[in-house]
Structures are given as structure tokens and as C-alpha cells.
Amino acid sequence: MTAEEFEQTLRHNLSHRTDLSIESKMLPYQKGDYTLLRIASQFIEPSDKVLLIRAGIHGDEIAGPLYVLQYADEIFTKAQEKGIKVILYPLGNPSGFETGSRYNIDGDKGEAGNGDFMRYELLDGTIVDDLGLNSGEPFKRWFWSSDLSMSIHLPLETQAMHEWLSSDPLSQVVACIDLHQDYLTQDASPGAYAYTFGDTLVYKSIIEKIEQIVPILRDQAFDAGFQNEQKMTTDAFGCIERHDGSLTDLLNRIGAKYSVTVETMGKTPIEVAMEVNRVWVEGVMGMMEV
Numbered sequence: 001m002t003a004e005e006f007e008q009t010l011r012h013n014l015s016h017r018t019d020l021s022i023e024s025k026m027l028p029y030q031k032g033d034y035t036l037l038r039i040a041s042q043f044i045e046p047s048d049k050v051l052l053i054r055a056g057i058h059g060d061e062i063a064g065p066l067y068v069l070q071y072a073d074e075i076f077t078k079a080q081e082k083g084i085k086v087i088l089y090p091l092g093n094p095s096g097f098e099t100g101s102r103y104n105i106d107g108d109k110g111e112a113g114n115g116d117f118m119r120y121e122l123l124d125g126t127i128v129d130d131l132g133l134n135s136g137e138p139f140k141r142w143f144w145s146s147d148l149s150m151s152i153h154l155p156l157e158t159q160a161m162h163e164w165l166s167s168d169p170l171s172q173v174v175a176c177i178d179l180h181q182d183y184l185t186q187d188a189s190p191g192a193y194a195y196t197f198g199d200t201l202v203y204k205s206i207i208e209k210i211e212q213i214v215p216i217l218r219d220q221a222f223d224a225g226f227q228n229e230q231k232m233t234t235d236a237f238g239c240i241e242r243h244d245g246s247l248t249d250l251l252n253r254i255g256a257k258y259s260v261t262v263e264t265m266g267k268t269p270i271e272v273a274m275e276v277n278r279v280w281v282e283g284v285m286g287m288m289e290v
Helices: 003-013 063-081 094-099 156-165 200-210 247-254 270-289
Strands: 020-029 032-041 049-055 084-089 118-122 139-144 173-179 192-195 258-264
Touching: 003 032, 003 063, 003 094, 020 094, 020 156, 032 063, 032 094, 032 156, 049 063, 049 270, 063 084, 063 173, 063 270, 084 270, 118 247, 173 247, 173 270, 192 270, 200 270, 247 258, 258 270
Parallel strands: 049 084, 049 173, 173 258
Antiparallel strands: 020 032, 032 084, 118 139, 192 258
């Protein structure tokens, strides 16, 4: 499926809805133009709870976009029933999706990948994009990686999303879900884990539902996205806390109560990975009602 076909199908699937706003930004890569989409509930009021969802920032991770393509209408309907507004970025890296590559069609991954949203200034003044194994380490401050004073190079799709997020009502985002797949941890069997923040016990019911369809990778070390042979280990619920400058890290710092990066292993069948995504999204919506 091309990125254009994805967009056309998604627009068609939502064409009957009058309660949504669909916006697009053109991404003029050297090797061709692509469109980035933002779909949101209309008329988000200051008192509304907001769920922010993104899928497909890594182009080879297709389970997220395909889940959105199939369930977008249902996502907005279920959210509306629960009094929740949704901001959806359905295909974070359209050129990568079309070409089956992790990064964009120009091979531009910026200075810290295309999931680059934050920097941390450590107590000694060092600027880092990932606290890594020292996620509890104190730091002076954090800031957006698009901060003009830093002159950090971001890929086009990442820069465009920064621009949109800067006008999104992020202080009202109660939950952020970023849908991924792990193709970097070699030789891993089908399964699921997640990057979360805070007490993972709150996700117990979601984890139990997921475990009915695919193994939860508990107490397991992962090397996905880490450098210098560092690894982090999941807890008893299959969760890892990592302050890596990602979208979910940003929303956690801004104040989202729930901020989750969903991971299914690359060997997990696509249909199963899509179902894991569905369980997470609907489960978090249920938590937002409380």
C-alpha cells in the first residue's frame, strides 16, 4: 500500500463523520513529496480530556498504521461515548511506510532518530537526548528538541509534528499512546511489552487481556534502540521506564497521566499486533473515564 492509498482509504473510512477535523502538511523530501495527516475531534473545549495517539513513526512498523486504518472510526466513536476527545496522527512517517524503511525516503534520521522530541540538560551542563539506564538521574531542565536556540536538525516528518504539537492542547492530554513494533531486538519470539512511566500496576488489567492473545515479555532484557550494548529489562508487567526524549517522554513531562509506547515483537503476526494495539487504546480510554 502506498502512503497516498493509505490516506485515501482512511479519509473514505471517516467520510461519513462530521465531528472530525482532518488536516494535512506537505513533506517535500528530496526524493518526493508526501503528506502528513492530523485527525482530531472538533471543538476541543478547555475542560475536555484528550487522548493523543500516534502510529507509524518508523516506516517498517506497520501494525500501528494498519490498526488505525481499520479502527479509526471505532476509536473516535468509543472516545465520544466516554466523553473523551482524540488527536490522532495516523501515519507518522508516510514515506517510510511506503518504502518499508525505518526512516524517511531520504534516509534522514536527524540527530537522534525521527522520534526526537526532547533534550535534557544534566547537572554538569551536558545535553543528552536519552537518560538511558540513568532514567532516575537528576537533571537541570528539559526542552523541546525543536527549540530554535539549539539548532538541532530534525527530519521533515518530525519537524512537522513538532509544529502541530506546539498548538495542540497538550496540557489537556490525559493519555498518550505511541504504537510501535520491535524489529531491532534480534531473535525474539512473538510477544508484547511497553514503555511506561510510574507505577505499572495501573496497567494490570490491560496486560492480562493482552496475555490472552500473545505472551507478555516479563523480566526480559531488550537492546532495541540502545547504544553501547546497554540494555533495559522489563518488569513483572512487561514494562520499561525510559526517558528517551520520545513523544511519550515529552507528554509524560508535560503532565499526561498515562503515556505508553506499545511494542510488539517483529515476529508477532500483524493481526495479533493490531489486536494488542486495540487492547491498549480501549483499555487506556477506560482508565481515562475514572
